[in-house]
Amino acid sequence: MFSKIVYYSPYERPFYFILLGVALIPLIIQLLRGNRMMWYQNILTLTFLWLSFSGPNARQGIALILYVLWQTVLVYAYFKYRQQRNKSSVFYVAVALAILPLFILKLFPFLANQTMLLEHNPQLRFIPMTIGFLGISYLTFKAVQMIMEIRDGVIKEYSVGRYIQFLLFFPTISSGPIDRYRRFEKDLLHPPSKETYVEMLSSGLNMIFLGFLYKFILGNLLGTQLLPRVQDFALQRENLFLGLLGTMYVYTFYLFFDFAGYSLFAVGVSKLMGYDTPINFNKPFLSHNIKEFWNRWHMSLSFWFRDYVYMRLMFTLMKKKVFKSRVVASNVGYFVLFLVMGFWHGLTWYYIVYGLYHATLICLTDAWIRFKRKHKKQLPSNMWTKGLSIVLTFHAVAFSFLIFSGFLDTLLKTIF
Known part of the structure; x- marks a missing residue:
């Protein structure tokens, strides 16, 4: 059977922060003077990439170099082509080639396990x-x-150096947030004023310390101490319901504090370097409905899928009049969107069910919003109804994370 490769974020190691703090001092001093030392930032980037992708991770480092070369040549070639022609077929080929390495990485383990390919070809x-x-x-x-925005004509200039810096921006390289090239390029070319940077410096430090609380204290307590206990409790048949309920709550808060903590580190370090990287979380558990939740949870990923998958699919469906009803087209778009998101997480039933579940919730939410608009005067709206909507949304999301965790798969295999 194929064993899953496990990658570890550099932010998992406390010593990483000590090295980072010392290394950032010259950069911070110059930014306080209104200057950006690009030569030093490049050295800093290479140094910390080397720390993350050397030694036992050297194979990953080689893969990263080859990958960056692949994407750089591909985007450059498409940019040059786009200056002269604009065939849709070439655009789709370019997108497919950009996705190809990730597609192989995601699909190969599934195919290998399903076909027993590795038993006959272990070298694969x-x-x-x-x-x-x-x-x-x-x-x-x-x-x-990049390829999509070059095709749209919003990226009119292409610099190989700036594109590589965009790809290899080390604070966010492992798990985001996902920045936009034009926003990043603006920060790259125009360092913040002294007054603006002082505010960024204060905000960045606050985010890093809050990240320590989230990831190393709350996340560690929930993930290392509480989660294994409630899962063991759930595996006992007589405790099944309470154990599942406890697992759902603990895993939901663990997932939030662990990932939000990492994101705070990434955004905080970015701010120390003079880059206003977008935040990833904005009090998601205070959302009134599932659509609002996705505007608050893992925001850079949500907005990426919204802008580059859902909106473009909707445009195509409406332009070609595939569906007469915009509501039907929208619902189809949601299911495609969340199935893609589920497949991106992995080719297992619980990721796919997680995607279908959220697509269903959003379609129901849209239907409820349309119903409320028609019966606005008849339906109450006060602090109690708003509080109830927050509670219901939280539990709908928490149940989805129970599915996402894969624990139900473990439970089913244990029981049956």
Whole structure:
């Protein structure tokens, strides 16, 4: 059977923060003077990429280098082509080639396990190791974004150097947030004023310390101490309901504090470097409905899928008049969107069910919003109804995370 490759974020190691703090001092001093030392930032980037992708991770480092070369040549070639012609077929080929390494990485383990391919060809187990590295998904999102915006004509100039810096921006390389090229390029070319940077510096430090609380204290307590206990409790048949309920709550808060903590580190370090990287979380558990939740949870990923998958699919469906009803087209778009998101997480039943579940919730939410508009005067709207909507949304989301966790798969295999 194919064993899953496990990647570890550099932010998992406390010593990483000590090195980072010392290394950032010269950059911070110059930014306080209104200057950006690009030569030093480049050295900093290479140094911390080397720390993350050397030693036991050296194979990942080689894969990263080959991947960046692949995407750089691909985007450059498409940019040059787009200056003269604009055939849709070439655009789709370029997008497919940008996705290809990630597609192979995601699909190969599934095919290998299903077909027992590795039993007869054990040497093939090195394929994912050759092309896989920490952060490949997020770099792929950046590359696809570039190709789409070049096609749209919103990116009119292409600098190989700036594009590579965009791909390899080390604070966000492993798990985002997913920045936009034009926003990043603006920060790259125009360092913040002294007054603006002082505010960024204060905000960045606050985010980093809050990240320590989220990831290393609350996340560690929930994930290391509480989660295994409630899961063991749930595996006892007589405690099944309470155990599942406890697992649902604990895993939901663990997932939030762990990922939000990492995102705070990434955005905080970005701010120390003078880059206003977008935040990833904005009090998601205070959402009134599932659509609002996705505007608050893992925001850079949500907005990426919204802008580059859902909106473009909707445009095509409406332009070609595939469906007469905009509501039907929208619902189809939601199911395609969340199925793609589910497949991106992995080719297992619980990721796919997770995607279908959220698509269903959003379609129902849209239907409820349309119903409320028609019966606005008849339906109450006060602090109690708003509070109830928050509670219901939270539990709908928490149940989806129970599915996402894969624990139900473990439970079913244990019981049956």
